[in-house]
Amino acid sequence: MSFLSKTDPQLAKILKDEIKRQNETLMMIPSENHTSEAVREAVGSCLQDKYCEGYPYRRYYQGQENFDKLETLCRERIKKAFGVPYVNVQPLSGAPANTAVYFALLKPGDKMMGLRLDQGGHITHGLAINYSGVFYKNIFYHVGKDGQIDYQAMASLAKKEKPKIIIAGITSFPLALDFKKFSQIAESVDALLMADMSHVAGLILAGSYPNPVPYVHIITTTTHKTIRGPRGAIIMVTQKGLKKDPEMGVKIDKAVFPGLQGGPHENNIAGIAVAFKEAGKPAFIRYGKQIVRNAKVLAESLKKKGLKLCSGGTNTHLILIDLMGSLNISGKLGAEALEAAGIITNYNGIPYDPNPPFFPSGLRLGTPAITSQGMKEKQMEQIADWIYNVLKDISKIKKELKVSFDQEKNKIIREKIIKKSREAKKVKVLVRKLCRRFPIKKKY
Numbered sequence: 001m002s003f004l005s006k007t008d009p010q011l012a013k014i015l016k017d018e019i020k021r022q023n024e025t026l027m028m029i030p031s032e033n034h035t036s037e038a039v040r041e042a043v044g045s046c047l048q049d050k051y052c053e054g055y056p057y058r059r060y061y062q063g064q065e066n067f068d069k070l071e072t073l074c075r076e077r078i079k080k081a082f083g084v085p086y087v088n089v090q091p092l093s094g095a096p097a098n099t100a101v102y103f104a105l106l107k108p109g110d111k112m113m114g115l116r117l118d119q120g121g122h123i124t125h126g127l128a129i130n131y132s133g134v135f136y137k138n139i140f141y142h143v144g145k146d147g148q149i150d151y152q153a154m155a156s157l158a159k160k161e162k163p164k165i166i167i168a169g170i171t172s173f174p175l176a177l178d179f180k181k182f183s184q185i186a187e188s189v190d191a192l193l194m195a196d197m198s199h200v201a202g203l204i205l206a207g208s209y210p211n212p213v214p215y216v217h218i219i220t221t222t223t224h225k226t227i228r229g230p231r232g233a234i235i236m237v238t239q240k241g242l243k244k245d246p247e248m249g250v251k252i253d254k255a256v257f258p259g260l261q262g263g264p265h266e267n268n269i270a271g272i273a274v275a276f277k278e279a280g281k282p283a284f285i286r287y288g289k290q291i292v293r294n295a296k297v298l299a300e301s302l303k304k305k306g307l308k309l310c311s312g313g314t315n316t317h318l319i320l321i322d323l324m325g326s327l328n329i330s331g332k333l334g335a336e337a338l339e340a341a342g343i344i345t346n347y348n349g350i351p352y353d354p355n356p357p358f359f360p361s362g363l364r365l366g367t368p369a370i371t372s373q374g375m376k377e378k379q380m381e382q383i384a385d386w387i388y389n390v391l392k393d394i395s396k397i398k399k400e401l402k403v404s405f406d407q408e409k410n411k412i413i414r415e416k417i418i419k420k421s422r423e424a425k426k427v428k429v430l431v432r433k434l435c436r437r438f439p440i441k442k443k444y
Helices: 002-007 009-024 037-043 065-082 096-105 151-162 179-188 201-204 239-244 248-260 267-277 282-304 325-329 331-340 368-372 375-401 411-419 422-437
Strands: 085-088 111-115 139-140 166-167 192-196 216-220 233-237 318-321 346-347 362-366
Touching: 002 009, 002 267, 002 331, 009 233, 009 422, 065 201, 065 233, 065 267, 065 368, 085 216, 085 248, 096 166, 096 192, 096 216, 096 248, 111 267, 139 151, 151 192, 166 179, 179 192, 201 282, 201 318, 233 248, 239 248, 282 318, 282 368, 318 325, 325 331, 325 362, 325 375, 331 362, 331 375, 331 422, 375 411, 375 422
Parallel strands: 111 139, 111 166, 166 192, 192 216
Antiparallel strands: 085 233, 216 233, 318 362, 346 362
């Protein structure tokens, strides 16, 4: 950071502080990961200086020779990785990718069916205040009280409502989706089937999550979660999709540009290309399988201690804990307490959550980033101990102080509870020691 330190020491300090934070804490938010130095070099390169409006060999500016090669290389690596005939690598992130699909294939007012946000879906799958809920009519499928998706009820709802598109995708549902059942339901009502696999794309490449490619028409995914690339997104159309509509790829290209975006971020596309190069190595398959093994061990260890897990556990990379049902503390308080202990998670709603979104009952955590650091089952058992000890201590302090749920919404009161926790202070020291044993890697 020699240039940054001289040009902008204030920003350089913020960056140094963030490097320190990442190196001393456990990144356990399931949508986050640690990229390689190779990815970072590509993203932070001179590639960001060029404007590349259009597509390879069909640009609106000169000086595109290297960028045409770059974007084509990225596309080909992704096509090979997933076995698909069409890829667009220009969406700036996951939400814009989903927007482009809807814009290309739906008309305002068309019906779309997705998993409800409060039960594990995403805001772009039909949330009322999101564009997907404003411009399209939304029907939601649900999980049952057992935390499982009720495919039979979903099929009945689809036959009744006849949506134009069905979305198979999650953000906080901890179990693998059955794409074959999704396909059968979509075909029964002649609906398009889209898999939003933003969370699990890397697991699919590793063979540790079901592959949607044979069953769906369109796939969207971000590239910064289990793919372990930079922030970005891709849209794919499968052979099944092109068979249903040979112009589907062309329509999506036009929706991305000029429909929704201007020039793409070619530096990020370069980082995505590097990430897929890394994902083609045998080590990535081992990594993807270890993510799931780690999550299962972590989940079982937490269950044994009495914590209530939504859907009964996990067979993916993420875990959702019902903290209110387990220890009578909100996910907000739990996440803040764990952050004070050096364990970074996020508060999250649970299915049929009686509490508001900003103070939900749940806590969401996952294993992609700590698996990238090389941690395995033994470390998961240790981390489970630390998580439980901190949360149990916080629950005890809350009870001793006779803090009600409404009082818990007060930040000053939450800070008072956390400050009293000896476990949080103790675990913070232990977390730092563990992070020194498993430093963030520069190369994968």
